[in-house]
Every structure is written in C-alpha cells, then in structure tokens.
Amino acid sequence: MAISVFDDRKAPPSPAAIEETLGRSAAAWGRLKAKLTGESALEEEWAFAGAKFGWSLRLKRGKRVIVYMTPCASHFLASFVLGEKACAAASEEKLPAGILAAIADAPKYAEGRGFRIPVRSLKDVPGLLKLAAIKLAH
Secondary structure, three states: OOOOOOOOOOOOOOOOHHHHHHHHHHHHHHHHHHHHHHHHOOOOEEOOOOOOOOEEEEEEEOEEEEEEEEOOOEEEEEEEEEOOHHHHHHHHHHOOOHHHHHHHHEEEEOOOOEEEEEOOOHHHHHHHHHHHHHHHHH
C-alpha cells in the first residue's frame, strides 16, 4: 500500500476527495497550502511518485520543492529535505519538539536530511510555516 491514500496513477485527487479523506485535518491542509502559495508565492504541482508513495502535492519555487504534502487517512504528512545549513538554522529556532526531533533523527545524505511530519490539526501549521521559511532562506 502507498504512503498516500490516493494511489490511483490515473488521476490526482480532487479537492472534495482531499477534504473527505483528511476530515478534521483538512483545515490544516488548507491553511498550510494557502499561506505558502499566497504569502510565499509557491506553486502547486500534484505528482505521482509510484506505487509505494502515491499522489502528493508539491509546493515549489521554480524547480525547487519546498514541501511535499501527502494525504493520508485523517491526517497528512508534510515532508521536507533540508541541507545542513537549514538544519543548523532550524535548531536555533523555537520550533516544536517533534519537528526538532524529526530533523535530528533524519539520516544525512548528500542532498540533505529528509523527514516527514504528521499533521493532524491547525496547531501544527505555525511550526511548518517556520520550517518552510528556513528552507526558503537557505
């Protein structure tokens, strides 16, 4: 089974299907997406990453993906890949403990550290916005 609940390669999920699948976390999805596409002027792109991952929404600037948003049952995953400079900057910010732990636990690769944050409510959004701002700055 794919990470995303939407695993049909033929078509990306509709806004109605996203809202129904996410349930209460749909408000967090909408807020994060609106803030990043509005204030940070990121572009949206749905991508099917294969049978193992399914559909995810990429919010990007040019060719650079800032955050991947993957819909799951009753929540979504916000995935980031941060270089070491951005990781260092994140550790100096007042980010939620769960985000800092995810960064610290992420394996190091040449392209950076990749990690996923489960998002279940609006209270998760401010930390993700800070993280996106850090990625945009580095």
